[in-house]
Amino acid sequence: MPDTSPTDSPDTRRTLAAKLNHLFHTVHPRDGGEYSFEEVAEALRAAGGPTISATYIWQLRKGIRDNPTKRHLEALAGFFGVPPAYFFDDTAAERIDAELALLTAIRDTHVRQLALRAAGLSPRSLNAITEMIERVRELEGLPDTTEKS
Amino acid sequence: MPDTSPTDSPDTRRTLAAKLNHLFHTVHPRDGGEYSFEEVAEALRAAGGPTISATYIWQLRKGIRDNPTKRHLEALAGFFGVPPAYFFDDTAAERIDAELALLTAIRDTHVRQLALRAAGLSPRSLNAITEMIERVRELEGLPDTTEKS
DNA sequence: CACCGCTATCCATCCCAGTTGACGCCCTGG
DNA sequence: CCAGGGCGTCAACTGGGATGGATAGCGGTG
Secondary structure, three states: OOOOOOOOOOOOOOOHHHHHHHHHHHOOOOOOOOOOHHHHHHHHHHOOOOOOOHHHHHHHHHOOOOOOEHHHHHHHHHHHOOOHHHHOOHHHHHHHHHHHHHHHHOOOHHHHHHHHHHOOOOHHHHHHHHHHHHHHHHHOOOOOOOOOO | OOOOOOOOOOOOOOOHHHHHHHHHHHOOOOOOOOOOHHHHHHHHHHOOOOOOOHHHHHHHHHOOOOOOEHHHHHHHHHHHOOOHHHHOOHHHHHHHHHHHHHHHHHOOHHHHHHHHHHOOOOHHHHHHHHHHHHHHHHHOOOOOOOOOO
């Protein structure tokens, strides 16, 4: 099973409302004032894509509603010029990005191939093969540091 | 005004259904077969977070429904171990697709351990060990077909 | 002060995202 | 050849995501 780790606690993670609020406060039209909800709704309508009512934008910013659909997230992200991922919880994304970074560390295609083929083997077989690798490392004069990640 | 450019790109964008389909096809449980919709729904329920009915997952994969809410996207992304951005940004999706098989493989701590230890070995040793893994796969009744790209 | 334009806030409503339950198909074993 | 369970598929229903319209505050103008 892939990742069934318990979803992170409902702590004081930045809520969708907070992020939207930050966007409104940060990106504003040529003069100082913030965008009005009506303006945003209008602009989105003009953009041709999916439209959002001004009232709903207000609800999202206020935190009254916090579970918009994919298309609406895309539209909002598009308007404010941020990637849609901005609205999602970053901890999960960060963890996965870290994993992806680890993958780039494994450049050797042979090692990749090996890992791919090893996936699915029983733990006992994996252990056995790992031990064999350890032995080969020893024979080839590589460090045997069994560091824990 | 920020970015009011049309949200849809000119070319045929990969639909949500296609991406989901790819995830189902690529990341599968220990024994070759794909996850069943029921299994995914069950796992999400067990994870404690927001739940998705098996039927709905089917609808999303089929393309019958294509506008899920934020929480459901999070849940799905969490299950398959990809960042939520996977469902939005196509370029990111392609980048992740390239690593997806390896990414899921590496998630098994034993496999990761093995891969890290294997890094640095001589090509000949790697080949030898890969062949041994192939043999063990055979003994454990795992598919020997190198899955197509 | 009355009036007007504008915007945030509220409320009642609608419609589609999401669920429930049932059906049909393909296995597997008896 | 027929149970029986598992899984994908379908149709109808429900709830909340999303909307439109009404109201209240607020500054500006004559």
